Amino acid sequence: MNSTIARADRTSSLYWHFAPTVLALGYPWYLTKFYEATGNHSTAGALFAMALVYAVPASAFVSLLTLARLDVSGRQTVILRRLAHLTFASPPLYVIVGVLLYLMKINGADGKVWLGLWAAVTVGSLLTLSTERSDTALSRPIVNTSRVRVLHGVASVAIIAVYLFPHLGNHAVGVFGTDVHKSVMLGLRHIYRAGWLEPILIALFFFQIVSGLVLLAPKLNLKQDFLGAVQTATGAYLVIFIASHITHRSEI
Incomplete structure (x- = not known):
């Protein structure tokens, strides 16, 4: 009896981790309010809207950091850690939604689609968590990821040497004017989009996404310190960030 009550209390204490996910439901509207406030020269409104925008990944990071320090003895913690990482990556996720809708020539539906998808994720996670026993043993198969890491x-x-440094350097020269920035960008694009190099770059990006997920998944089943939580959070963010930029080819 006491053990049942203890498990119920432990489960209920985990539900606050849904707060960042619920907050993320309004992410598109926070951005809209920010642009409206800046257009109306409302400093207070713009600051408040921007605070809400940053509150989504910030609160998700607090959640995943708290969960990372718990002993992962059951699937409930793993489910919440996955949800927290997904919420942390809300900004690039929203970019992907917008790009995909643009490619499908669906205009003005970004917010509605986001709300529907995110509500489904939230409700699905809640249902899964409520039906998952807190004392369910978590199997931990031994996975050797050493080769994948290398x-x-x-x-x-x-990627850093061939693309990222030149790409960031291109943005840096923007301080010398838009003409300089544009001329450097066009020059670099002749390299990035060379017939032999572009497929290699895209393949490397896709490999980073897949290998990143392979390296990330086992870590979410283990207790971690602060640096470990930062690594998994940034890894999840970058996986989705890279995917959003691959779909938007004009960024390359």
């Missing part, structure tokens, strides 16, 4: 690192170095 290849992931090699691909990262290649």
Whole structure:
């Protein structure tokens, strides 16, 4: 009897981790209010809207950091950690939604689609959590990811050297004027979009996404310290961020 009550109390104490996910439901409207406030020269309104925008990933990070410090003895914690990481990556997720709708020539529906998808994720997670026993044993198969880590690192170095440094450098020269920025951008695009190099770059980005997920998944089943939580949070964010930029080819 006492053990049942203890499990129920533990489960109910985990539900506050849904707060960031519920907050993320309004993410598109926070952005809209920010642009409206800046257009109306309302400093207070713009600051409030921007605070809500940043509150989504910030609150999600607090949640995933708290969950990372718990002993992962059941699936409930793992479910919430996955949800917290997904919520932390709300900004690039919203970009992906917008890009996909643009490619499908569906205009003005970003907010509604986001609300529907995010509500489904929230309700689905709630139902899964409510039906999952807190004392359900979590199987932890031994996964050797050493080779994946090495290849992931090699691909990262290649992307940084060939694409990221020049790309960020292109943005940096923008301080010298838009004409300089544009001329450098057009020059770099001749390299990025060379017939032999562009497929390699895209393949490297896709490999980063897949290998990143392979490396991320086992870590969400383990207790972690602050640096470990930062690593998984940024990893989840980058996986979705890279995917959003691959779908938007004009960024390359």
